[in-house]
Amino acid sequence: MGGGVVAATLLILTSSAGFTGVLAAGPEKAKACAVCHGKDGIAIRPDAPNIAGQNSTYLRGQLMAYRTGERVHAEMNIIAKELSDQDVDDLVMWYSTIKFNVELPE
Secondary structure, eight states: OOOBOOOTTOOEEEOTTSOEEEGGGHHHHTTTTHHHHOTTSSOSSTTSOOOTTOOHHHHHHHHHHHHHTSSOOHHHHHHHHTOOHHHHHHHHHHHHTOBOOOOOOO
């Protein structure tokens, strides 16, 4: 399943949650995420969730919970602890703006 992204001219966006992310920074920062969550946010590992198009408030909350240890996952806790607030916002901006199509079963 492929996904399109918001136009590259939208470099800095502010979400309704009040944080800012730099959309253009997302692809580079997301390279480490791609191992589990796929290049486009569609998981390639069966134990990883799809994060493409996910709500920005939810994504940020989950990353922060991993970072503080409130949510426990061995790999994610290690990864999230290394992320700055700006890294989190950039990743959230990137993944939350990925668009995809959903096909319901008939």
